[in-house]
Amino acid sequence: MSNRSPNMHHVIGQHLLADFHSCSQSTLINPIDIETTLKKAAQSAGATVISSYFHHFGEQLGVTGVLLLKESHMSIHTWPELNYCAIDIFMCGTAQIDAALTILNHYFQPEETSIHTIPRGLTP
Amino acid sequence: MSNRSPNMHHVIGQHLLADFHSCSQSTLINPIDIETTLKKAAQSAGATVISSYFHHFGEQLGVTGVLLLKESHMSIHTWPELNYCAIDIFMCGTAQIDAALTILNHYFQPEETSIHTIPRGLTP
Numbered sequence: 001m002s003n004r005s006p007n008m009h010h011v012i013g014q015h016l017l018a019d020f021h022s023c024s025q026s027t028l029i030n031p032i033d034i035e036t037t038l039k040k041a042a043q044s045a046g047a048t049v050i051s052s053y054f055h056h057f058g059e060q061l062g063v064t065g066v067l068l069l070k071e072s073h074m075s076i077h078t079w080p081e082l083n084y085c086a087i088d089i090f091m092c093g094t095a096q097i098d099a100a101l102t103i104l105n106h107y108f109q110p111e112e113t114s115i116h117t118i119p120r121g122l123t124p
Numbered sequence: 125m126s127n128r129s130p131n132m133h134h135v136i137g138q139h140l141l142a143d144f145h146s147c148s149q150s151t152l153i154n155p156i157d158i159e160t161t162l163k164k165a166a167q168s169a170g171a172t173v174i175s176s177y178f179h180h181f182g183e184q185l186g187v188t189g190v191l192l193l194k195e196s197h198m199s200i201h202t203w204p205e206l207n208y209c210a211i212d213i214f215m216c217g218t219a220q221i222d223a224a225l226t227i228l229n230h231y232f233q234p235e236e237t238s239i240h241t242i243p244r245g246l247t248p
Contacts, residue, residue: 066190086244120210
C-alpha cells in the first residue's frame, strides 16, 4: 500500500517493566499515595502527564492505575497480599526513566527487584 | 518487617509487548476505532474492562490510550507518520492474551511484528 513505509523502523523509546517484591503492605493499598508517587516519578523523569486514572479494588486490597503521558505511559498494579507490585514505564523522547525509577524505589522500598528494559520500535 | 513476605513469589501473569510495523496509516489515526478494537480484544481474551481512556493528539496524528482491566491493562500508542504502533497487554488469571492479539492483528494488519512476552511476579 502506498501509505506504508515498511523500511522506516526507529527506536521510539524504552519500555521498562519493574517487579517490586517484598514491599510493605502499607505502600500498596493507598490509591492517593500511589497516584501522587507516580506523578512525582513522571515529573522527575521530565515527562508530561496527559491524564491519570486509578482504581482501588477495596479497603486493604490492591490498586491499579495508569498515567497517560505525552511520552507514552506509566502503569502500576499492586497485590498487597503478596507484598508485590508490577510497574511499567514506557517513555519516548528525552524522558529519563531512571529518574522515575528512583522515586518509585524510594516510596515502595522493595527488598527485591526485577527489571526488564525493552527498546520499542526496533526493526523486527 | 512483619508484614513482608519475601519468600512469596508467584507468577502473577504475562506481559506482552507487541511492536506492529508497516500498518496502514488509516488504522492508526482514529481513536474511536482503536478503542473499539482494544475493547473487542479484551473481550475476546475473557478480560473485564474497568475503564477506558483514549487521547488523540490531533487530526492525522497519533492516538494514545489504555484499558484498565480487572486482569491488569492494555495500552496502545500509535505513530501514523511511522506506520507504527506499540501495544502492551498485561493479563493475569485465566485471560487469553493470544485471543486479544488475534483481534489486534486483524485490525492493524502489520506487515512486520515484534513480540516480547515477560512473565510478571517471578522471583528476581
